[in-house]
Amino acid sequence: MKLLITGGAGFVGARLARAILKKDRLDGQTVDELHIADMFAPPADLAADKRVRVHTGPLLNQSELFASGFDAVFHLASAVSGECELDFDLGLRSNLDSTRLLLDGLRKAGNAPRLVFASSVAVFGPDVSNPLPDLVSDHTLPSPQTSYGMHKLVCEHLIADYTRKGFVDGRSARLMTVTVRPGKPNGAASSFFSGIIREPLAGVETTCPVDASVTHPVSSPSNTVHGLITVFEASQQAMGGRLALNLPGLNVSVGEMLQALEEVAGPEVRRRVRFERDERIAGIVANWARGASAGRAHALGLKPDVSFKAIIEQYIEDCRSPAYPAGALQGMS
Numbered sequence: 001m002k003l004l005i006t007g008g009a010g011f012v013g014a015r016l017a018r019a020i021l022k023k024d025r026l027d028g029q030t031v032d033e034l035h036i037a038d039m040f041a042p043p044a045d046l047a048a049d050k051r052v053r054v055h056t057g058p059l060l061n062q063s064e065l066f067a068s069g070f071d072a073v074f075h076l077a078s079a080v081s082g083e084c085e086l087d088f089d090l091g092l093r094s095n096l097d098s099t100r101l102l103l104d105g106l107r108k109a110g111n112a113p114r115l116v117f118a119s120s121v122a123v124f125g126p127d128v129s130n131p132l133p134d135l136v137s138d139h140t141l142p143s144p145q146t147s148y149g150m151h152k153l154v155c156e157h158l159i160a161d162y163t164r165k166g167f168v169d170g171r172s173a174r175l176m177t178v179t180v181r182p183g184k185p186n187g188a189a190s191s192f193f194s195g196i197i198r199e200p201l202a203g204v205e206t207t208c209p210v211d212a213s214v215t216h217p218v219s220s221p222s223n224t225v226h227g228l229i230t231v232f233e234a235s236q237q238a239m240g241g242r243l244a245l246n247l248p249g250l251n252v253s254v255g256e257m258l259q260a261l262e263e264v265a266g267p268e269v270r271r272r273v274r275f276e277r278d279e280r281i282a283g284i285v286a287n288w289a290r291g292a293s294a295g296r297a298h299a300l301g302l303k304p305d306v307s308f309k310a311i312i313e314q315y316i317e318d319c320r321s322p323a324y325p326a327g328a329l330q331g332m333s
Contacts, residue, residue, distance in 0.1 A: 001026060001029040001030060001033075002069065003072045003074075004070045004072070005017055006037045006038070006073075006076055007118075008037065008042060008074075008076070009036055009039075009041060009043070009046075010038065011178075011181050012178055012221060012225065014042055014046060016074060016076070017034060020034065021051065021052075027072075027114070027233045034049075034052050034053070035053045035054075035055060035065070035070070037059060039058065059077055059094075060101060062101075062105075063101055063105055065105070066104075068109065069110075070111075072114050073106065073113055073116070073168075074116050074118070075102060075115060075117045079093075079094035079095055080186055081188050082187040082191070082281075082284075083148075084146065084151065085147060085189070095148070095151035096154060096155070103167070112166055112167060115170045116170075116173055117155060117159050119152045119155065119244060120149065121136065121175065121217060121292055122144060122152060123144050123152050124136040124142055124143070124292075125143050125144045125287045126145065127143040132289060134290060136246070136289040136292045136293070137246070138244075138245050138295055138296045145287035146287065159243065160243050160244070163243060170243055171232075171234070172245070176217040176250075176292060177190045177217065177218045178221055179194045179197065181221070182319070189281050189284040190216075192207075193257070196254070196257065197261055199273075200261065200269045200270065201269060201319075201329055202327060202329070202331050206272065207274055207276035208275050209276065209282060210277070210278075212255035212258070213254070214254045215252065215291055217249025217251050217292040218249055218250055218308070219247065219250065219304065220305045220310075220315075221318075223304070227248065230301065242296075248297050248298065249292045249294065250308060251290075258273060260312055265332050266332075269332065316332075
């Protein structure tokens with residue numbers, strides 16, 4: 001199998017690549033080549049694997065690669081929510097134009113590869129004629145209120161149409177907010193969902209830009225990767241017709257996240273988080289889903305994380321591996 005992961009040098013993409021390389025097979029086929037296309041080079045352990053091919057640079061410069069013929073594709077690369085709100089043209093180039101280029105390259109190759117698109121819970125948003133329910137489901141009408149969410153929804157429809165025409169075998173997995181992410185904050189408006197855990201554990205004081213009562217569906221990195229692989233390996237019949245589905249998420253409030261942090265790491269670590277409202281971030285988050293269900297993913301055997309405490313404990317365990325930044329746990333007594 002010749003596999004492509006766009007965004008494969010990023011946090012989720014690199015973790016997905018490692019998981020696939022470890023199992024060595026995908027949908028019963030041996031992975032002979034794993035191509036990573038991203039703006040920057042992947043971690044050293046991935047680049048050193050003899051099965052990995054690295055393609056560095058903007059996706060809009062990778063048309064020949066996309067048309068070279070792949071058996072499988074995970075399309076994860078995108079500009080994130082905060083970036084898209086601040087730079088409209090960047091979002092269009094990174095999210096819409098690059099996806100269209102990828103799909104046209106796969107169409108040109110002519111072998112209809114299976115493709116999983118990393119969509120987002122951000123496709124849901126409130127509208128006067130379509131109020132957000134307490135839990136958005138697979139059947140909730142998407143009405144995104146951010147450019148990022150709109151891009152994801154447009155790409156879902158493009159992939160569905162390319163699938164209808166037989167150019168790809170596509171499916172879109174709507175990711176919940178992935179936490180806890182290591183390293184520095186990124187441009188996503190949801191970055192604080194990781195920051196309020198990551199920074200205190202590293203001994204760094206940080207701020208939370210929204211109220212403690214804010215609720216949102218989240219998922220651990222490992223559960224997210226498991227979901228992406230499961231959706232890839234599901235048949236079209238098992239997918240049940242519609243090609244976009246919610247991945248499972250744990251519905252949790254910011255207050256509950258901080259309470260879990262205190263239970264795991266102690267009150268001194270919890271006190272490193274203070275509330276300092278950021279109206280721009282709070283305004284974006286106010287238009288997001290407060291919670292989600294994932295009935296179709298559940299039918300594929302997928303489940304949410306058992307608790308946010310377990311998510312934090314997973315992050316702490318991950319931080320003890322060489323792949324994570326040094327000092328990530330220096331704030332723990």
